Amino acid sequence: MNFGTAELLALAAALGWASGMRLYAVVFLTGLAGHLGWIPLPDGLQLLQQPVVLWGSGALLLVEFVADKVPMVDSAWDALHTVIRVPAGAALAAGVFGGVLGGEQQQWALLAALLGGTLAATSHVAKASTRAAVNTSPEPFSNIGLSLLGDLSVPALLWLAWEHPLWAAGAVVFGILFALVLIQFTFKFVRALWRRFRPERRLNHV
Structure with missing residues (x-):
């Protein structure tokens, strides 16, 4: 790859951000x-192209694809992957700098x-808070729609990261701002929902 430091950091940011939504899709x-030889992976990421890793991540990708479409199961899956993603x-972000920058490699990798x-945490x-809020709705279509949107956005971001890393960095910045708005809105929604149905209020009505 003929990426400079800025492009490599942008690629690392895109991999980190996408991992927080669809980790196994990113790996696979x-x-x-x-x-397949479409892109030359940095030394730190070449493990991902090994057959065992491809089969394993591909199988987990299929499991995640199905689990993410089922209300409440998706939230349980997200909760489990809080300590994984x-x-x-x-x-994955650190692997971008594997064997690239010589003596400075460890500093940039850190x-x-x-x-x-x-970015993965954000x-x-x-994702998890938004899907949990959507799960309060009895109809499954909004849940499935959001899941499919996530399925499409991750490969799109990965393609952009490899072809136009600085544009991908811009997309990540936009994603961060949008995510902060979603998180704030979701927490307000959950708090309002809790106040509406909290046990104390229900007892007072009785």
């Missing part, structure tokens, strides 16, 4: 692209890990 698609996003982990919280 990145590895598949490297395995963040460190995985950090590891910075990328912090960036990737933070996108994960936004």
Whole structure:
């Protein structure tokens, strides 16, 4: 790759952000692209293109695809992956700098890990809280629609990250701002819902 430091940081940011939404899609698609020769993976990410990793991440991708379409199951899946997506996003972001910058490699890898982990946490919280709020609706279509939107947005972001990394960085910045708005709105919604149905109020009505 003929990426400079700015482009590599943008790629790391995109991998971290996408991992917070669809970790197994990121691992599988990145590895598949490297395995097929579509993109030259950095040394730190070449493990993803190994057959065992591809089969494993592909199987988990299918499980996640189905689980993310089922109300309440998606929230349970998100809760389980709270402790998985963040460190995985950090590891993938750090892998971007594997064997690229010589003596400065460890410094940039650490910075990328912090960036990737933070972005994975932000996108994960936004996704999980939004889907939990949507699950309060009895109809399943909004849930499925949001899930499909996530399925499409991750490969689109990955493509942009490899082809136009600085544009991908701009998309991540927009995603951060949008996620912060979603998180604030969702917490207000959940708090209002709790006040409406809290046990004390129900007892007072009785």
